[in-house]
Amino acid sequence: MAQAQIRRAIESGVPDHIPYLHPKLAKNYGNWKYHDRPRPGVLHHVSHSGDEVWTVRAGTQRQMDVFTIRKLCDIADQFAEGRVRFTIRSNIEFMVSNEAKVVPLIAELGRHGFPVGGTGNSISMIAHTQGWLHCDIPGTDASGVVKALMDELHEEFIREEMPNRVHLSTSCCEINCGGQADIAIIVQHTKPPVINHELVANVCERPTVVARCPVAAIRPAMVNGKPSLEVDEIKCVCCGACYPPCPPMQINDPEHSKIAIWVGGKNANARSKPQFMKMVAAGLPNNAPRWPEVAEVVKRILRVYKNDARPWERIADWIDRIGWPRFFEKTELPFTKYLIDDWKGARANLNASTHIRF
């Protein structure tokens, strides 16, 4: 049988980064001495060799059309010797060898609608996931939540006026691909999955689905003469873990898939050890296209934190000092019974002391 030549992949793996480095970065690789920040959005690094490089950081929409990327390339060619890099939070960075180019570069980015900032004690771009645009299990849209919130937080992106850096993330289900953050916005389902029993037998590998449930609430069952699965709805914690391996177990619901807010996640070892974030608000509506109720809670927490925290306190450090009762008091968020952990290891989150701030 005639067949077109099959091209085998070149299994080259991760490409070498050295050819892509800005020349100043390549020359001073591993030899940097210190940095400072001449203005928000700009980093100034000085090498032991005496070389200096200025970095201008700008926010992007993360999923970019080719026209936006080409525009950023034009700007890089004009000002940054044709090199850029991206941060983990989808900010783009232009390295500049000559300080005189910094101000014109910022002006050019501004002219094309790219906010310059995200450095130092700012609120940086929100780390986010795919959502309705592309994910197969999303409870909400990530890009939309991020766009709506960053519009509201824009002033804090372009300034450095927070007590310490603030990292945000959004996630469209409880898997939490957006990751730990000072403040995280995460879908929280509140009703058990709705099962299409017609499809389960054909679509789902039933033992896998049973094994996936963290509370053993799923069991095999015959429904209308067909092999299917059933959920013990009293046991079910509505986590949605059964939905990816078994799409007929629909967990998303326009009304009952709510949004929860988490605070105090911290990856850095600076000062305290890294910390997981904690849930502090829930039941917020999944109110596309601009999620105003979510924005209101996030902005309220940020406002209180900004006014109350001391210099260099991340949200976790601030709460460590003021205590949880005052956090809820100051933010006027209700502390309900649902915020008391009862999962594995929960006792570590209970107050085993008389340390109470009155």
Added chain:
Amino acid sequence: MAKKFHPTPNLDQLESGPWPSFVTGLKRLAKDKDYVVDLLGHLEHSYKTRKGYWKGGTVGVIGYGGGVIPRFSEIKNEKNEPVFPDAAELHTLRIMPPGGMHYDTKTLRQFCDIWEKHGTGLIAFHGQSGDIMFQGCTSENVQKAFDEINEMGFDMGGAGPSVRTSMSCVGAARCEQSCYDEARALRSVVNSTLDDLHRPALPYKFKFKFSGCPNDCMNSIQRSDMAIIGTWRDNIRTDEALARKWFAKHGVTELVNDVIARCPTKAIQLKDKAKVGKGASISSVAVSDSQALEIENKDCVRCMHCINVMTGALATGTDKGATILVGGKRTLKIGDLMGTVVVPFFRLKTDEDYDKLVELGKSIIDFFAENALEHERTGEMIERIGLVNFLEGLDLDVDPAMVSAPRTNPYVRMDGWDEEVAKINAKKAAA
């Protein structure tokens, strides 16, 4: 010119405001592509009904078992035909970037040309695992697009139960706090596990992440199976000129409140310049003619705070390497797990050191492949079998730096105690 746009009253509201709008970007692409016209219609339908409508499937490229994220539309009419036919298939290619995510514009423009030709023209920099996400192309075009990207020297990333695409911080390329060559370590380790990356056959996903210092900008401790976090063993370095410059600008109040008082182990003191200690483990630096900082490095836990505040005046040491932590992941299904220490200090200076890191990574993957249950991550496996079994399986020595405190309960079989003491003493004597 593409076909007529679907009405998108919800998405239209995401075009106003100061932040760059992905909707505006999609609309610009839709001017030339029916594909994106229908993609916008599809997304608007999600906004209207507040639900997602993509299902997975099986799409790939020749020779690899993963890396393409297949998506087929589930918005169908009564005849089971897609309502948005031009966007009925919307697969994503995950492509691995260079460590530190550096690019030249020639490469980015080539990416654009390829994706404009074969896909939607929408590219995400980057996905949460660190991939370049070429978002949206048909089944037919997946191979064509990949072939062109692959010819440029870029390769497919991970998906499914496999080694995943990794990330490293900017590190040595532009950060004074870098404690090893992060991008080199990433490339060495990941490129030695490509078979497990491209052909998913592990119990579940396995992630490496590389951060150059304990600030952990890659969030490795919370979201990687093996976190390589830079650190140092010798003393904090100091620079008097920069320390004096910092003090002249910030003064004693900030020095006390923001630097000294925030040291988690009280390793820093403010001293009269004349009374600064001189021991081998002490770093000191004058901030003025009368006062100096004194750091007892034996007490320092390398948290980075003082170095972050007084960059350059204080700096990481020169005996550099990394702490290796294993088992970080998010909730599902036994609860959140931080990575925990399995090697307190792994020197990363010579070629041989990097080779050893590659070997350790491979050994951990082998152990994981042989011992984890299906859909179990390393952290869950260690929770099930105990850290000691993991360490013994990898021939790693126990160390008190691996615990926040020793055991608090007596429920353990201890008749091997004398033997263990003898082993430790023998090792000490041999060292």
